[in-house]
Amino acid sequence: MPAIETHCPYCSLQCGMRLSGRRTPEVQEWAEFPVNKGAMCRKGWNAAGLYGGRERLTTPLLRDRATGEWSPASWDQALDVIAERIAAIQAERGPDSIAIFGGGGLTNEKAYSLGKFARVALRTSQIDYNGRWCMSSAASAGTRAFGVDRGLPFPLADVEQADVVVLVGSNLAETMPPAARHLDALRARGGQVVVIDPRRTSTATRADVFLQPVPGTDLALALGVLHQLVALGAVDTAYVEERTTGWEDVKESVAAWWPERVERVSGVPADDVRALAAQLAGAGKVMVLTARGAEQHSTGSDTVLAWINVALALGMCGKEGAGYGCLTGQGNGQGGREHGQKADQLPGYRMIDDPAARAHVAGVWGVDPDSLPGKGRSAYELLDALGTDDGPSAMLVFGSNIVVSAPHATHVTERLESLDLLVVADIVMSETAAVADVVLPVTQWAEETGTMTNLEGRVILRQQAITPPAGVRSDLDVIAGLAERLHSPVKFPTDPEEIFEELGRASAGGKADYAGITYARVRDELGVFWPCPDAGHPGTPRMFLDSFAHPDGRARFHVVAYRGAAEQPDDDYPVHLTTGRVLAQYQSGAQTRRVKELPDTGPFVEIHPMLAGRIGAVDGEPVTLMTRRGTMTAPARVVDTIRPDTVFVPFHWVGANKLTNDALDPASRMPEFKACAARVSIPPVVEQGRQGPSRDQEVAS
Amino acid sequence: MAAVRLCEELVAGSYDGSVTLLCDEDHPPYNRILLSAVLEGTQPADALTLRSEQWFADRGIDLRLGARVLEVDRERNEVMLVDGTRLPYDRLVLATGAIPTLPPIRGLVRLDGSLHPDVHAFRSLADCRRLDVAVKPGQRAIVVGGGLLGLQVARALSVRGMLTEVVEGADHVLHSQLGEAGGRVLARDLRRLGTEVYTGARAVRLRDNVLVLDNGHSLETDLVVLTAGGRPSTALARRAGLMVRRGVVVDAHLASVTDDRVHAIGDCAEHRGRTTGFVPPAWEQASVLARHLCGEDVSYDGSRNVARLRATGLDVAVLGDPERAVGEIVEMTNPIVGSHRRLVVQGGRVVAAALVGDLSRVGLVTQLYDRGTVLGVDEPGQLLMPEAAAAPVTLPDEAEVCACAGVTAGQIRACSSLEACRETTRATTGCGGCTQAVCELLGVQPELATS
The missing domain is CATH 2.40.40.20 (Barwin-like endoglucanases)
Known part of the structure; x- marks a missing residue:
């Protein structure tokens, strides 16, 4: 049997790999795939280690709340129970009493189907996902600055062409190790790497410059760098004039951020701030990449905007081998945020409160636009509202382990326990599944087919390589089975390729336009970059070369103010x-x-x-x-x-x-x-x- | 700078009154901190503006440039400008700053009251521009006053190619902030950079391009810059009958103790017997006052100040008042490498510090000072020591060399070749960061390893 070309089940790099073997897959390198060229970390090499484990769930489980005991159930029993409970709760408390919580590791097909299931079958506005805790700050900033959010607006390998790469809050040598090879290649040809992190990580040890700010002060550092770029006369005024708006206000706003002030706030010595600015000023191609270290803050989106300001002032965005990008975290962190899993969005990055967007998507779905609910709560706000008077009283969780990954987790776990019904679809008895009423055993990577969109905006295909264990079904089967029992006005397909074609139509004309992408093209072209509006379109590896996605084609500078972390050390918590x-x-x-x-x-x-x-x-x-x-x-x-x-x-x-x-x-x-x-x-x-x-x-x- | 911050904070707090900002200079408010950098040539003058005229206009603030206030009439609640305009107020905020002190040097001022053409003050953008034009590389310059500003200006002139000397009346430079040991390290740095320093010497007379000192020296010069301190600008307040000691005496609401409708912030204000002369306290005062004026229940309780010397090649940070703060003194001076570090520690907290020469720890020390972190008994001492350089080590067999694949040095040593190592352990096949270490362990050339 020939080896199947597929991708690693973990991070957003989605390293290409080949799988052979029928029962348990064996991982082999796929040297032709350009993102990792055969390199993998031990998570990837050992991806098959999850198979054959005794902990794998293979039958739906129902929990008796009185005794806490689990009992196995048939799929029909389990889905019937869930559907009946949902119907009863909705009859009493309305459509929004049911919530859906998705994940950034789900395939595009699942993310899309979940969004549609929520709006069409449940008619609930209460859907969001753990990607909100991943790159939402970068997404928000990217949308405001460039008019569209794609993690990297260029292929990752472009890193090698830059003269200076600035990594703000990324430890990619540990979180996505093969990506670090691009940094080494860059340094081998004389480029430089700057790492900004409160920890001297393994990424920092292979950098040329390392700055170690106080957590939560990356924004101040960016303001100081921009101040100093102005002082050095390093602002690309022709570019700023031609391709951006808002510079004058931003320039004024950094006049008060001289390096010594930055030093006092960030703990980075003033001379280091000056040296970084001088290094950027002297480089032809500068690339600024942010990750969770910069983004997972109550000032995260402003922090990203501040660094985007730096990249824009240097005239780097939309220039080959330069610009700004976000290193997305989860496997499908990019695709998972594009197709309707977010509380405020419909497929293709359409906004749910935009009448034209509602009309288009409702047309594809075959429902009345007015039947679609409006905006729901964001992930944490949703969890915080569970079991409260005006919050949902039931939730279905797919591809997320909330008990471990939510902030202020003790409180969130209490909220989960206050629900009338918690359903978790997972492959193992995760910490979240353990507090559910119904647990559904679902297929995982290599047992199912579906597309992912990696950190570069490249749509790739994970192909089924092995047969799932008996008793296990796909999330797509769960969605279709529940939709049918809930008398959904439309049928939910379960074939991933059929769903992908529908997703293409739903996203057509949107910012993340997949209309021209097919499974066959993804296989043949080693992935296709969105936007790709039609079959003849080559896809878009590099965005913004000619114009940005705002109506006037210009990027926007944004004035941002430093606020600092919401909670500062004090005598009690120093x-x-x-x-x-x-x-x-x-x-x-x-x-x-x-x-x-x-x-x-x-x-x-x-x-x-x-x-x-x-x-x-x-x-x-x-x-x-x-x-x-x-x-x-x-x-x-x-x-x-x-x-x-x-x-x-x-x-x-x-x-x-x-x-x-x-x-x-x-x-x-x-x-x-x-x-x-x-x-x-x-x-x-x-x-x-x-x-x-x-x-x-x-x-x- | 205090006034702009006040305006910003009033806007942020949605202050419901109307705001008029009177500036006697012709330029919208600018960042005075950076003037010496402008002189040095490391900061363009056109990037000093903190807020443009448009910014004020967009927020409904009536900004009047070149508007010099003649009198404050507290009985009628009016200010009178030199052009005769009278403006009523409900609240008046004085942010008049400081004015340079003229040292008693004969010949500085001509008969008509103007400064000698070769003599410069250095306070405003206009002063800076005038001095900038007078800078002639290769000519001589003397800076009178070895405080923070004086040293910055001296360095700026020196960087611009002038043969620069500093005259300081006290027995060492930066005497308000540093002890003698620190001052000496700093003077050494200045001399190393080509600037001669005369301490314990006062200039007494300027005549025919010669500045005469009271110790008998006569220094030839083409240019004299006076930076021998400033004093709060309080003439208006005094004439208006407000209580003034060194500055306008204010309470915890930054209100004059004489009239609670008149406030003072920044260099001109005196709170609990202190005037500051630095930006951070001025901004904190502006912030507290704005919130007070917006109706919040806040009061001003003094500020922690960090003063930094901004000049190429000179590294000084002064946190609080290291010469007068009460506490245990932990100090390390190394004149050989030119570094001086002094911490004043009270109850485990750094209550003041001075760092000269080596600022590698300035970020951390500042954080500990600002946050009042209680340190362990060993920490103050550790903070003064240079960071230890890592010694090369022979990796023990159990040390992990390839993190991606989880391979130890012992496992790599057991391999016969790089290929065998890759095949059996997968070392070097992940991020590639261990390639060099693996090659060293195997005794092969790294370039063969790049794939």
């Missing part, structure tokens, strides 16, 4: 806490923690030797981390690569997000995962008969 990923794990770890080839180290608290000395922490021994929202205990990892005033915890395990702050960005509704105030101490000796902080440690061990 250090900054920031969170992130480690190489061997992915997101909530539901997949990767079950792969035995991937080391499951458990959570840890990264802490600088000076801070460790202050509290008496010892490397490898437990420390307790406390914020206003929660507590966790995990071993200390004493390293001099982190700021002395900051601690870091990876978020793949239960614990980190009990601590994080649910303050939201006003534009993107992104929670502030990356900065809050914390106290770190040695855990007290647990007294007899008293509950100590041991629960998290069990998870850790």
